[in-house]
Amino acid sequence: MEEHQEELATIEAIDSGAVYTLALKTHVGMSIQTFRYFAGWCDKIQGSTIPINQARPNRNLTFTKKEPIGVCAIVIPWNYPLMMLAWKTAACLAAGNTVVLKPAQVTPLTALKFAELAARAGIPKGVVNILPGSGALVGQRLSDHPDVRKLGFTGSTEVGKHIMKSCAVSNVKKVSLELGGKSPLIIFSDCDMDKAVRMGMSSVFFNKGENCIAAGRLFVEDSIHDHFVKRVVEEVKKMKVGDPLDRSTDHGPQNHKAHLDKLVDFCQAGIKEGATLICGGNQVQRPGFFFEPTLFTDVQDHMFIAKEESFGPIMIISSFKGGDVDDVLRRANATEFGLASGVFTRDISKALYVSEKLNAGTVFVNTYNKTDVASPFGGFKQSGFGKDLGQDALNEYLRTKAVTIEY
Structure with a gap:
């Protein structure tokens, strides 16, 4: 090999x-x-x-x-x-x-x-x-x-x-x-913002979002929510979508047409339910199964896109009130899936508490997608x-x- x-x-x-x-x-x-x-x-x-x-x-x-x-x-x-x-x-x-x-x-x-x-x-x-x-x-x-x-x-x-x-x-x-998975990623205001933006994007857009442990929903503390969204949009605009054999490409095509169509329907469901589409949401106008890197905000817990896995390059962001760690944990665990999860914070006590309470087979702390051949990988629940x-x-x-x- x-x-x-x-x-x-x-x-x-x-x-x-x-x-x-x-x-x-x-x-x-x-x-x-x-x-x-x-x-x-x-x-x-x-x-x-x-x-x-x-x-x-x-x-x-x-x-x-x-x-x-x-x-x-x-x-x-x-x-x-x-x-x-x-x-x-x-x-x-x-x-x-x-x-x-x-x-x-x-x-x-x-x-x-x-x-x-x-x-x-x-x-x-x-x-x-x-x-x-x-x-x-x-x-x-x-x-x-x-x-x-x-x-x-x-x-x-x-x-x-x-x-x-x-x-x-x-x-x-x-x-x-x-x-399947709908992995939550919790980002607290005391995080390293540069790293949270970089790894938050990787948690969703890595491998075009066709990633079983992709962060299916980001919970961002309200005091940094708008700034975080602004930073992500700026980075998304820099991404090059195109030929996967081109060494400068950041984002290749989705795997097959049926999956591309599913992503379009997923975004339409989010718009219909009242989530705010910040960018993306459509097929790229070029030959092939290319889909725009997408960002939704104002996503409420009851919405379809808050509960179901997209398996694509679609970032779902919900805000939470600062100081209420147990409430955001309750929301993060309110899913039938439990494959992976993540938390960004400089507070080691908070990080350990959250990692203990998250109901998932893997918890990433101040990183994401860091799998290793020596570390066991698998999920809980469904x-x-x-x-x-x-x-x-x-x-x-x-x-x-x-x-x-x-x-």
Whole structure:
């Protein structure tokens, strides 16, 4: 993969719409890091010894073994095609399993290139299997198949629920689900404003907003709200929307037409409900599926755009009263999703309190989108369960056997 990283980045940019520079650094770069990280775990998977029957010491021995599950199916989304493959496949292989992976129907190319590279790297036949096709056909067959003992899925909550049901009915196969999000980002007035603006924009516009942990709603303290909005608008105007293969492009096309149409409808719903459209909200007038970076303010808690995930470059801003930390926390947690969250403040006590109270699998403090191969990643509530990355990810692809011996 390192030898072919420029080719992989080019394929990823063409296939997913990610700008080449981001595809090279993140889509491909983190994929390589992920395989290196889990390669280090291959010879470090071990069980434990457990003392039992204390009334008769030294007469019994219990130990546990961590074993591969067997055939594992993986179904990945279209926003980070190669990176999602790496996040799940690396842990699956390190645990000693074989994998059947279904890439998203609209972004299969880097997965197929990965299969070619896997064969060239000497991975035995039958260990890595790439099976393109539709979710309704291929994904369903993998969910139903009696020889598949584990299914890892990243995608929408709606599809995740269906997969979970199918896996239960078929053979009660193990499931891990990384699903939708509506991640809150709370920005207090005592923040570093320059950093809050820069990272706040990244939290929404990174990878064209096609990012599962994107900040779906920003809560900005009322005393800095107007200034924050002004700064964001100034930065949005500087963004270059265009060809993802152009090294100077900041913002490429959305992945496919159906998703572009969904973003247009999302913005129309916000306008209809009374939110203020500050900028954007439309398809860019040029060939391709380009959508303007968009900003809404005056977003009330009951509105559709306050509750639903756009999965696009749409910043949703609501203000909150200074000093009422518990109220903004209540509003931030008033969602069925719990994938990620964030807070910007110079007050370490406040930051720790907020990070404790936010009901999400990841909390970013004075940063955002800072994922790492060693840090577990996964959500709460209807954002799913199970972890990618870190040591925790190995447990998703292992089973624990207890052995007890009397002697």
